[in-house]
Amino acid sequence: MKTLILGAGNLLLSDEGFGVHFIRHLQSYRTLPPDVELFDAGTLGLMVGHKLEEADRVYIVDAVAAPGAPGSCIRYAKEDFLLQRIPIKLSPHQVGVQEMLQVSLLRGRFPEEIYLLGIIPCSLEPGTGLSPLLQQRLPEIAAQLVSELSTVRECSG
Amino acid sequence: MLRTITLDPVTRIEGHLRIDAEVDGGQVTKAWSSAQMWRGIEVILKGRDPQDAWTFAQRFCGVCTTVHAISSIRAVEHALKVEVPVNAQLVRNIMIAQHSVQDHLVHFYHLTALDWVDIVSALKADPSKAAQLAQSISAWPGNSATEFKAVQDRLRSFVDGGRLGIFASGYWGHPAMKLPPEVNLMAVAHYLKAFDYQRKAAQAVAILGGKNPHIQNLVVGGVATAINLDNLATLNLERLAFMRTLMEEARDFVQQVYYPDLLSIAAAYKDWFAIGAGVTNYLAVPEFPEDTRNTRFGLTGGVITNGDSQHLRPIKSHQDDYLLGNIQESVARAWYSGADSLHPWKGVTEPSYTDFQADAKYSWCKAPRLAGQPAQVGPLAQILINYAAGDARVRRLVDEANAKLGLTLRDYHSTMGRLLARGMRAYLMADLSLEFLDQLIANLGRGDTAYANPTQIPDGEFQGVGFHEAPRGCLSHWMVIRNRKIDNYQAVVPTTWNASPRDEKGVPGPYEASLVGNPVVEPEKPLEVLRTIHSFDPCIACAVHTIDPEGKPITRIKVG
Numbered sequence: 001m002k003t004l005i006l007g008a009g010n011l012l013l014s015d016e017g018f019g020v021h022f023i024r025h026l027q028s029y030r031t032l033p034p035d036v037e038l039f040d041a042g043t044l045g046l047m048v049g050h051k052l053e054e055a056d057r058v059y060i061v062d063a064v065a066a067p068g069a070p071g072s073c074i075r076y077a078k079e080d081f082l083l084q085r086i087p088i089k090l091s092p093h094q095v096g097v098q099e100m101l102q103v104s105l106l107r108g109r110f111p112e113e114i115y116l117l118g119i120i121p122c123s124l125e126p127g128t129g130l131s132p133l134l135q136q137r138l139p140e141i142a143a144q145l146v147s148e149l150s151t152v153r154e155c156s157g
Numbered sequence: 158m159l160r161t162i163t164l165d166p167v168t169r170i171e172g173h174l175r176i177d178a179e180v181d182g183g184q185v186t187k188a189w190s191s192a193q194m195w196r197g198i199e200v201i202l203k204g205r206d207p208q209d210a211w212t213f214a215q216r217f218c219g220v221c222t223t224v225h226a227i228s229s230i231r232a233v234e235h236a237l238k239v240e241v242p243v244n245a246q247l248v249r250n251i252m253i254a255q256h257s258v259q260d261h262l263v264h265f266y267h268l269t270a271l272d273w274v275d276i277v278s279a280l281k282a283d284p285s286k287a288a289q290l291a292q293s294i295s296a297w298p299g300n301s302a303t304e305f306k307a308v309q310d311r312l313r314s315f316v317d318g319g320r321l322g323i324f325a326s327g328y329w330g331h332p333a334m335k336l337p338p339e340v341n342l343m344a345v346a347h348y349l350k351a352f353d354y355q356r357k358a359a360q361a362v363a364i365l366g367g368k369n370p371h372i373q374n375l376v377v378g379g380v381a382t383a384i385n386l387d388n389l390a391t392l393n394l395e396r397l398a399f400m401r402t403l404m405e406e407a408r409d410f411v412q413q414v415y416y417p418d419l420l421s422i423a424a425a426y427k428d429w430f431a432i433g434a435g436v437t438n439y440l441a442v443p444e445f446p447e448d449t450r451n452t453r454f455g456l457t458g459g460v461i462t463n464g465d466s467q468h469l470r471p472i473k474s475h476q477d478d479y480l481l482g483n484i485q486e487s488v489a490r491a492w493y494s495g496a497d498s499l500h501p502w503k504g505v506t507e508p509s510y511t512d513f514q515a516d517a518k519y520s521w522c523k524a525p526r527l528a529g530q531p532a533q534v535g536p537l538a539q540i541l542i543n544y545a546a547g548d549a550r551v552r553r554l555v556d557e558a559n560a561k562l563g564l565t566l567r568d569y570h571s572t573m574g575r576l577l578a579r580g581m582r583a584y585l586m587a588d589l590s591l592e593f594l595d596q597l598i599a600n601l602g603r604g605d606t607a608y609a610n611p612t613q614i615p616d617g618e619f620q621g622v623g624f625h626e627a628p629r630g631c632l633s634h635w636m637v638i639r640n641r642k643i644d645n646y647q648a649v650v651p652t653t654w655n656a657s658p659r660d661e662k663g664v665p666g667p668y669e670a671s672l673v674g675n676p677v678v679e680p681e682k683p684l685e686v687l688r689t690i691h692s693f694d695p696c697i698a699c700a701v702h703t704i705d706p707e708g709k710p711i712t713r714i715k716v717g
Contacts, residue, residue, distance in 0.1 A: 011216045012201050042370045046263045047220050050356040102320075103267075106311055107349050126200050128213070 001112075003036045003149065004055035008062040010043050015070075015121030015134050019061040025142050033149055049100035057113040059145065060097060064118030071137045076116040117141065159186075162683050165193070170268065170695040174656065176668070177515065178686055180677045185686070188665070188672035189515055190656045192522035199506045202646040207233045207614055207638050208377050210646070214634065215371055217648070220696055222370040223256045223362065224627040225648070228634040231451070233377045235475065236621025236638055237614070240449040242607035245379035247597040250445045250455075252362050252372065253625070254590040258407050259358035260628040261536075261583035265415055266351040269576065269691040272684065273422050274344040275334040280313055282338035291343045294421060297413040299350065300343070308346040328684040333676075336425050344422070347414050354410040361403040361590075364396055379609025386601060401594060408587035419580040423573055424562055433572030433689040435671025436531045437464035439538035440654070442472060442480070442633075444626035445589065451475040455589065456551075458626065459542040460527065464570050469545040475624045484633070484649065486523040489661035493523065497661050501635035502620050504647035520658040524666060525649050533667040534630025534654045535693060536582040537575045541566070550588075554581045572671070575692040582628075614641045627651055629694050655693045668693060 005026065007019030023040045026032065037055065041048045052058055066074055081101055104110050119141070122131035130138065158181070165175040173193040178185045198217050202210055214229035215222040227249060234241060241249075284305040291300035328334070336344070359369050365382055366372030374382045383391040423430075438461065445455030451474060458472035458480075472480050485498040494509035511518045524531070532538075543551040544566070558577060559565065568574060619638045624631070630651035637645040657666025668690060676685050 012198060012213065040368075040371065042216060042222060043218060046267055047222075047259060047355070047359060047370060049267075050352055050359070053352075103349065103352065106315060107352065108311065126198075128201065 001035065001057055002055040003033070003057045003059070004039060004051065004111075005036060005059045005061065005145070006039045006041050006048075006051060008041045008043065008060060011128060012126060014123045014125050014127040014129065015119075015131050016063050016124050017128070018063045018119050018121065018130065018134055018138070021130055022061045022138060022142060025138055026146070029142075029146060031150075032146065036149060046100070049097075049103075052097070052101060052111065052114075053104050053107070053109040055111055058111045058115070060114070060116045062116065062118055063121045063124075064116075066118060066120055068120050070120050070122040070131075071133045072120045073137070073141050074118045074120070076118065078114050080116070081114055117145070158182075160680050162677070162680050162686065164683060164686065167687065167690055167695070170691065174690075174695055175513070176672070176686060176690060177513075178672055178675075178677070178683070180680055183676055183678065185672045185675040185677060188669045189519055190522070190658060190666060190668040191513060191520040192652075192656055198648060199504075199646050202643050205643050206641070207236070207636065207643055208612075210636065210643060211375055212371075214648070218696065220260065221627065221629075221632075221650075223252055223366070223372055224625055224632055225634070226372055226375055227253060228623040228625040228627075228632050228648070229636075230375050230377060231475070231623030231625065232621045232634040232636040233612075233614075233623075233638075234621070235451075235623060236619040236636060237377075237612060239378045239610055239612050241446070241451075242379050242449060242605075242609065243447075243600055244384075244597060244605060245608050246446045246449070247593050247600065248365055248374070248380045248382050248384075248608075250593040251590055251597065252365050253444070254586045254593060255358050255361050255404060255407070257586040257628045258404075258411060258583060258590065259355045259362070261579055261586070262351055262355045262358065262407075262411065262415060264579065264628075264694045265419065265576075265583075266348045268694065269688075270344060270348055272328075272688045272691055273334070273426060274336060274348070275329045275331070275341050276312070276345055277316065277329040278334065278336070278338045279342040279345045280309060280316060280338075282309065282342035284309055284342065287339040287342040287346075290339050294417040295413045297409070297417075299414075300346075305342055305346050308349060309342060312345065328682050328687075331682055331684045332678055333684050336422065340421055340425065344418055347418055350414070351410070354407050357403045358407040361400050361407065364392070364400045364403075376609050376611070378612040379607075382608065384597075384601060384608075386598075397594065397598065401591065404587070404590050404594070408591065411583050411587045416580050416584050419576065420558065420561065423577055426573060427562070429573035429688070430564060430568040430571045432675055432685075433575075433671045433692065434464075434570040435669075435673070436533045436665075436667040437570050438462050438527070438530050438532045439541055440527055440532040440534050440631050441539040441542045442624040442626050442631050443474065444539075445593070446475075456539065456543055456548065456626070457546045458631075459546060460532070461538070461541055461545065462530075464567070466541060466545040466566060469542060471546060475622075480624075481622065483528040484525060485529075486525050486647075486649065486653075487660040488523055490518055490658040491520050491523050492518050498526065501622070501633070501647040501649055502637055502645065504635065504645065506647070520656075522653055522656050522658055524657040524660040525654050526660060531657060531660070531664060531666050531670070532654055534651045535575065535579070536628075536630070537569060537578040538630060539626060540578040540581055541569060550585060551581070554584060572675075572689045572692045579694065614638065616640050618644075629696055630654065652693075652696050656695060668695075 007023035009017040009019040011017035175191040177189040179187040211229035215226035285302040288302040363369035385391040443454035443458040460470040
C-alpha cells in the first residue's frame with residue numbers, strides 16, 4: 001500500500017507552516033516504511049492537487065483554525081471529506097483539497113484512505129519558526145503517526 | 158433600482174478577495190476590489206542574507222513558487238551586476254515556460270471553465286455528436302464517443318446521488334450559460350483529463366528544479382543543476398529525453414485540447430468581447446533572456462496607453478530607465494500607514510487596519526501606478542505588446558484567431574480577450590519550453606559547461622530589481638542590500654497591479670474598472686461578475702491558509 005504524507009502550510013507565518021516542518025522532521029527518520037512518500041506541498045495550491053491521486057493512503061498534515069486548545073491535533077477521515085464535513089475553506093485556495101478530491105472521485109481515482117491531521121496553531125505571526133508549544137508537539141505527533149504506519153504495515157504484511 | 162452585491166470571498170481563485178459592486182438597471186455602476194489578507198513577507202526578509210532570499214520568496218504562495226524564486230534571484234543579480242551564463246538562462250527559461258503551461262491549464266479548466274460550461278447540461282448531450290464535434294476541431298486522439306459516454310455516465314451517477322455539491326461554486330442552469338450540451342460534455346471530459354497533463358508539466362519542472370513546488374536549483378549567478386549528457390549520476394541525456402516527452406505531451410494537450418476548447422467557448426460567447434475592458438493601459442516586461450546580461454529577450458516588453466497599440470513604448474531590457482524610475486505604490490486607500498506614493502526601493506509596509514470603508518481605506522492591496530496611471534498586466538498585455546512589436550508567432554496566433562472568430566484587435570480589450578490571450582500564451586509557452594531545451598542541448602554540445610558565476614555579496618549598499626513576466630503578468634522584486642544583509646524588500650506582484658484599489662486621486666484599478674458596465678442578470682447569482690474577475694486569474698494567496706472548521710458557506714453573497 002502506497003502512503004503519501006503531505007505537509008501543507010506557509011513557512012513564513014510561524015505555526016501556519018506546521019505541515020512543512022512536520023515533513024522536514026520526518027525526513028530525518030531512518031525507520032519509515034519504504035512505501036511512504038513525504039511531500040512538502042507548501043501552501044497546498046491547485047498545482048499539487050494531482051498528488052492526492054498518487055497513493056492508496058493519504059495523510060494531509062495542516063494547521064486548522066478550530067476551537068480548542070492550541071497544540072491539539074484533530075483527526076478527520078474519509079467520510080468527513082466525502083460528506084464535506086471538512087470545512088470547505090481548507091485554504092485561501094478556494095478550490096480546496098476537498099473539491100480537488102471530489103474531482104478525483106469523479107475521475108475514479110479517489111485514495112482508499114485519506115486523513116487530515118489538523119493541528120490548532122498558537123501563533124500566525126510572520127516568522128519562519130514554530131511557536132515553542134508546537135515545536136514541542138511536533139515530534140510527539142510525528143512519532144504517533146510513524147507508529148501507526150508501522151502497525152498497519154505489520155498487520156497487512 | 159440600485160443594489161449592492163458583496164462577494165466575500167470570491168470563489169475559485171487563489172487567495173481571499175472581496176468584491177463589492179453597485180448594480181443599477183442590470184449593470185454594474187461602481188465596484189471595489191478588496192484583498193482580505195495581509196502579507197508579512199517583506200518584514201520576514203529584512204536582515205537576511207540576499208543569497209537566501211529566493212528560498213523564502215518562493216514560499217509566498219502555493220501557486221507562484223517558481224516565479225517568486227526567479228524574481229528574487231534576479232534582484233540580487235541586478236543589484237550586483239552579476240552575469241548569468243547562457244546554460245543557466247536556458248535552464249531557467251525552460252522552468253519558467255513549463256511552469257506557465259501548468260499554471261494556465263489549471264486556470265482554464267479548474268478555475269474558470271465552470272463560469273462558461275454548464276456541467277448539468279452535459280447530461281443532455283449525445284456522446285456521439287460530442288465526439289464528432291470534438292474530432293472536427295482537433296486531432297486529439299482522446300475524443301471518442303466511448304470516452305465521452307463514460308464521463309457522462311459517471312457524471313450522471315453523481316447528479317442522481319445528489320453529489321453535485323462538489324461543484325457548489327458553479328452556477329449550472331444560470332440564464333447566462335449558452336453552450337450547447339455537446340460542447341458542455343466535451344469541456345467536462347477535458348476538465349477531468351486536464352489533471353493528468355498539469356501533472357506532466359509539474360514533473361518536467363521537477364526534473365530540472367530538483368523539486369516542485371519549491372525548486373532547489375537556483376544560485377545567485379546561475380543554476381546548481383548538474384548536467385552531464387553522458388554521466389549517469391547527473392542529469393543526463395536519458396533524463397532530459399524523459400523531460401522532453403513530458404513537455405511534448407503537455408504541449409499536445411494545450412494545443413489540441415485547451416486551445417480548441419477555448420476557441421469554441423469564445424465563439425459561443427462573442428458578446429463577452431465587448432464586456433470587461435476596464436483599464437486599457439498595459440504593461441509587460443521582456444522575458445526569456447538570451448544573453449548573460451538580460452539585454453536580449455525572446456519576447457519583448459512595453460507599455461500600451463489607452464489601448465493604443467499603434468504607439469507602443471517598447472521595453473527591451475530589465476534595465477530600462479523608464480521602467481525602473483516610474484513605478485510607485487499608493488497606500489491612500491489601502492490598510493497601510495505612511496506617505497502616499499513611494500517607489501518600491503523606498504517602500505514601507507506598515508499595516509493600519511480600519512475595516513472596509515468604500516470612501517476611505519478598504520484593501521490590503523497597495524495601488525501600484527506606472528507614471529501615475531493604473532496598468533493592466535497579464536497575458537493580454539504580453540500578447541498585445543508583442544503583437545504591436547511585430548513578433549511573428551504572436552502575430553500568427555492572433556491573426557488566425559481573428560479570422561476564425563471574426564475579431565479585430567479592439568475586441569481583445571475585454572473579459573473574453575483576456576481568456577483568449579492566456580490561451581495563446583499557453584500555446585506559445587508549450588512550444589518555447591521545447592525550443593529552450595533544444596538550445597540547451599545544442600549549447601552543451603558546443604562544449605559550453607558554465608552554469609554559474611559564483612558570487613559573494615560585498616560590503617556596501619546596493620539596490621536591485623528582479624523583473625519577471627510571470628503567468629499573471631509583470632512581477633518585480635525590489636531589494637536594497639546594506640552590508641551584506643537585506644535592508645528593504647518589496648514585491649510588486651501582478652495581482653497587486655490588477656486587484657489594485659483606488660489611488661490618492663480616486664482612480665480605480667483594473668478589476669474595479671473592468672466590472673463597470675458588466676451585466677448582472679440575477680444579483681443573487683452574480684455569475685457575470687465572476688467571469689470578469691476570473692478572467693484576470695487572481696492569485697492573492699500569499700498569506701494565512703488555516704482551515705476554518707466551522708464549515709462556513711463558501712461565499713457570502715450579500716445583496717443590499
